Amino acid sequence: MNCSMDQELQNELSNRGVHVTSLEWIYNWGRSNSIWPMQFGLACCAIEMIATTMARYDLARFGAEVYRPSPRQADLMIVAGTVTKKMAPLVVRLYNQMAEPKYVIAMGACAISGGPFRDGYNVLKGIDLYIPVDVYIPGCPPRPEALLDGIMKLQKKIREQKLLGPDRPRHADREASCDYPVPDYGPNDLIPTCNAYT
Amino acid sequence: MTESSPYLFLSVLLGVAVIFPLIPIALARGWSLAFTPLKPGIEKNATYECGIATTGSFRVQFKSQYYVYGIIFLIFDVEALFLIPIAVAFLDLPIGAVVATFVFMLLLFECLAWAWFKGALTWDG
Numbered sequence: 001m002n003c004s005m006d007q008e009l010q011n012e013l014s015n016r017g018v019h020v021t022s023l024e025w026i027y028n029w030g031r032s033n034s035i036w037p038m039q040f041g042l043a044c045c046a047i048e049m050i051a052t053t054m055a056r057y058d059l060a061r062f063g064a065e066v067y068r069p070s071p072r073q074a075d076l077m078i079v080a081g082t083v084t085k086k087m088a089p090l091v092v093r094l095y096n097q098m099a100e101p102k103y104v105i106a107m108g109a110c111a112i113s114g115g116p117f118r119d120g121y122n123v124l125k126g127i128d129l130y131i132p133v134d135v136y137i138p139g140c141p142p143r144p145e146a147l148l149d150g151i152m153k154l155q156k157k158i159r160e161q162k163l164l165g166p167d168r169p170r171h172a173d174r175e176a177s178c179d180y181p182v183p184d185y186g187p188n189d190l191i192p193t194c195n196a197y198t
Numbered sequence: 199m200t201e202s203s204p205y206l207f208l209s210v211l212l213g214v215a216v217i218f219p220l221i222p223i224a225l226a227r228g229w230s231l232a233f234t235p236l237k238p239g240i241e242k243n244a245t246y247e248c249g250i251a252t253t254g255s256f257r258v259q260f261k262s263q264y265y266v267y268g269i270i271f272l273i274f275d276v277e278a279l280f281l282i283p284i285a286v287a288f289l290d291l292p293i294g295a296v297v298a299t300f301v302f303m304l305l306l307f308e309c310l311a312w313a314w315f316k317g318a319l320t321w322d323g
Contacts, residue, residue, distance in 0.1 A: 071247050090249030096241035100234065163233050174235045182241060182251075 024163045031075075031101070032155040038074035038094065039067035043081025045108040045141040052144040062151050071097040076154070078147075079133075082110035082117055083124040085190050092182045092195075095131045100178055101171035103158070105150050106133045109140045116140065129194040131180050266318045270310075277306055 010020055041049055053059045053067065068074040071094045083091060095104065106127055109115030117123040127133065134157060137150040162168045170176045183190040230236055246252055284291070284299050291299070313319060 089251075093241055093244075093251070094247070094249045096239060097244065097247055099242075100237055171237075172234050178237045179239050179241075 025159075027163065028159045028161060032158040033063040034066075035062070035064040035076045035103070035151065035154065035158075036066045036068050036074050037064055037076040037078050038071055038098070039069045040094070041080045042083060042087060042091075043108075043110065045080035045111070048141045048144055049078055049080045049107065049147060052147045057144040057148060059148065059151070062148070062155065064151055071095075072099060074098055075101065076103045076105065077131075078105045078107055079111040079127045080107040080141075082115065083127050084122050085124055086122065086185075088124045088127070088130060088190060089182050089184070091127060092130045092180055096180055096182065101158075101161075101169065103134045103154055104131055105135045105137060105147075105154060107137045107139075107147060107150070108142055109138060112136050112138065124190075130183060131195070263321060270313055270318060274306070274310070277302075 013020055041047075051057060053065055059065045064076070071077075075098070077091075077095055077098065079091065095102070104127070106112045110117060110123070111127050112133075114120070114123045114125040118125055124130075135150045135154045137146050139146050142150075161172075163172055170178055180195055181192070183192060183195075185191075244252070281299075281303070284295075288296075
């Protein structure tokens with residue numbers, strides 16, 4: 001909500017024990033602390049992702065440990081690993097089946113750009129050719145700390161999203177399309193070779 | 199204090215049971231109307247969520263011979279179950295019971311042989 005209370009007054013009230021907040025802030029706070037990732041891994045980065053959820057790194061501290069096996073219940077798609085051209089339509093279809101608001105983390109060099117397999121005939125040169133990526137985590141594979149940092153970056157991004165106004169994100173925009181066409185298998189490459197989205 | 203009907207409680211509970219789930223549903227729907235619109239799509243509304251597009255027909259046909267196999271298996275399965283208590287108490291059984299058991303098993307093998315000769319165990323695509 002467009003809460004036009006200035007920060008100074010809010011601080012003063014807070015010092016006197018009166019906490020004031022906006023609907024937008026508390027909505028984003030709740031959302032950012034309960035990111036449910038989708039439970040799927042594509043290659044070796046998934047092992048690091050699994051390690052992140054386990055006791056040593058404990059993704060549960062950020063409220064993101066509830067991995068869902070169904071795209072309908074997930075908020076976050078962690079593209080962890082090499083996306084082959086055979087796998088890309090499946091990833092895009094699963095992304096389309098997630099409910100808005102949804103976010104994507106491209107984890108590792110392969111998901112970002114194809115990584116060491118970039119020159120391969122069967123590897124997609126970055127999942128961002130087909131779906132919008134919110135956070136890129138470089139590394140081959142990234143350490144669990146890097147994934148934690150990526151989740152925290154995503155939380156920061158979620159907390160700053162607006163509910164109303166011209167710069168509101170896609171999921172709050174009635175006109176913005178959230179349809180990302182699923183590519184088909186062609187004789188040599190996927191058709192189309194990338195999605196036109198902004 | 200007036201005597202209230204015992205069904206009054208039930209009606210109150212019924213009201214609570216109806217309203218309690220309706221409130222979060224109404225809140226969620228109201229929120230989506232106000233801020234985050236629903237955006238259905240063909241892919242999103244697809245039935246399966248495994249990532250692979252559905253292929254072929256939903257009407258799957260398979261051979262009716264399968265049922266003969268299934269029924270024979272079921273019959274022998276249940277009859278094998280009857281033999282377990284007999285096997286447990288076999289050494290203590292009187293001679294009449296042992297003879298009755300062997301007659302029962304003879305009938306079983308007879309049935310199996312009959313089904314075999316009738317061709318029920320032959321899979322002719």
